[in-house]
Amino acid sequence: MKSYKLKKFHNYLVRILATMIVVIIISCSMTIESVVQPSSVNGGSVLPVTLNVQVTTNQSQTSKLMIAMLVPKLWNVANKASITFTSDITTGAQPMTVIPINSPAPNGNGLNWPNYLAAKIGNGGNRINDWEWVAFYSNADFSLGGNVTVNATVSIRIPVSNDNISFKLGYVVANSTDGLSESNRYGSFFPGCFTVNGTGDLIDFCNPQLxxxxxxxxxxxxxxxxxxxxxxxxxxxxxxxxxxxxxxxxxxxxxxxxxxxxxxxxxxxxxxxxxxxxxxxxxxxxxxxxxxxxxxxxxxxxxxxxxxxxxxxxxxxxxxxxxxxx
Amino acid sequence: MKKIIGTSIIILLLVNFSCKKENTAIPPEPVKTISGSWKIIKALRNGTDLTNRFDFSAFRINFSDSTYTIENLVPFIVSKNGKWNFDDPKYPFKISFTAQNSVEKGSTMLYPVVDGVRNIIISFSPGCTLNTYQYTLQKVN
The missing domain is CATH 2.60.40 (Immunoglobulin-like)
Structure with missing residues (x-):
């Protein structure tokens, strides 16, 4: 009888510990709460995008913020876009810089960020294989304590080409330590089909094409x-x-x-x-x-x-x- | 006693004459040669493998000491015959081609041995610079 009670207590203890571990793991998260962007812009203009990001930690960490965008290749975003962010723990707009393609992503098995994102996140449902992920790091590292929630507002400005395009844009937030190692270590957001009213034949990434x-x-x-x-x-x-x-x-x-x-x-x-x-x-x-x-x-x-x-x-x-x- | 001294002298002589100065000189790095005819065994366009989708089989580039000729052209860094050179003949990381009546065009170059066979891997953009092609060349037997 005593042995049975001990075994039962042991089982309860294991369950409680397992629950605690799960709570600890899932309490570390990065999410994109919302995305503000127009449904269309004119060709040759600037597409303004705002990402509302939330970072919750369960232990102290020092990392760079990573923001990635899924875009048409012909926009040449790596050379033309600009990103800054503001947050609860910083003062003023914080600059971000495109991550060199020869820089491996953390926990990415040697892949760089664009290839890591393509392998893990995918193409966002775009029908033409002429898209790319472009990733940016914050210029500075940021130290966060344990059990902290930080809100950040990311401002993106993308000069679009003159082409007539419909495309499913995508956004990912992560950090330079965890990468995309666990599904709760990064956040993604796909706001749907976006249109550029430009010139020339429509390049339709959104819909099936003959x-x-x-x-x-x-x-x-x-x-x-x-x-x-x-x-x-x-x-x-x-x-x-x-x-x-x-x-x-x-x-x-x-x-x-x-x-x-x-x-x-x-x-x-x-x-x-x-x-x-x-x-x-x-x-x-x-x-x-x-x-x-x-x-x-x-x-x-x-x-x-x-x-x-x-x-x-x-x-x-x-x-x-x-x-x-x- | 005499026997011990005699044995000791013999051992000493053996030890002395069996030792040679270790040759620690580093052998000179040979100049890399690519003379001969090379074919395409792998072709990527923006990372997409086109090797079995497009007919690269007849393409040949024939290198001599300083010139090259091309047979059965496909999209390549140059489209005419001409001259070539390495950035460093011993440790090449770049190969340059100067086609007839044209300016020099360079490509990064890898020179790995795969399964005992020397390969040349070059990257270039024959059309738009946004499109990158990577060809793996192997010498034709």
Missing amino acids: ATVEPRTASDNDIITIGFDGGVAANLLENASTIYLCATGITTSGTRIDVCSQVAASKLNSLGAGRWNVDIWPRKFFSLADNQQLEKLEYFFTDAAGANKVGYGGGKAPFLYTFKCQ
Whole structure:
């Protein structure tokens, strides 16, 4: 009987200790409480973003604050954005600086911050693989005692490009000691689809697209990947067994070069689930002379016979792509 | 007594003549040579592996002492034949190409031995600078 009571007491003790450990672990947290940003801005303007961040500690720690943003690559955020923050424990705006890409993230198994964030947090649901995570550290280290809650307001200013874009922005807050080691050691926030009312063809990261081109910024001397997603909308090729690219390259002098034959170089590879792609080197694909340079691309997709042709929105107008480096 | 002295002398002679001065000179680092024909065995674009998606198989770059020629061009740091050089022939970390009628273009370079085979890894942007390509080259047997 005595042994039974001892065993019962021991079990209670273990449960109480386990609960205490859990409370200690989950009491150390970094969260983004809210994000204030406009739903759209005009091309070439500055996107102002405010993050309301809360940091709660369970033990004293000295670290830098880390703020990361998921953005389109063509905004060149690492070189153009600026970040500062104010907080309960600081006076005045505290500057932050982009983290060099050769700097490994804490607990990141050797990965730098952008790759660590991409592996752990992901792409935020963006449909075109032309996004990047850009991470910033506070210039100064900050010492916090145990069981302290600090509120910080992070101000971000991102000069956006002139491009017409819809994109799912994302934000992460963490610190230079814990990194993304545990889910409660960092906070993330994805406010939804954001639009830039710019110029040129819409680059829609938010919605499924019949056709995509990667990278979004490329010259005719890059290898570009042209993708077709036949399952997105009803179209003449949704059940095709083979699909070919039918394209016209338009040079800077206005010369149009048509390549619309169903040959190996223009055949798309099946990725399954109605998705296809082909990698082309435009200079070779269009047999450009040394003095020729492509400005634009108009393209369709066809079946093996070339009889069924799908263009923008599944219709008869071509998809458009503009070659540009910025 | 004589026997002990004789044995001692023999041991002393053996010890003296068996010792040689240790050769502590560091062998000179050889100049790295890449002469020969090289092919692409791996190609990344912005970190995405294109090796099996795009046909790099026919590309060759043939290095001689100071010149190179290219066969079956793909997007590369240069598109014409020309001259090449290392930043340091013994410890190269950068390789530069000067194509005919063109300015010099440089690339960071790694020179690892993988599975007993020497590789050259170069990074460059043939098109937009935002797009980085990394090719791993291996000598053609």
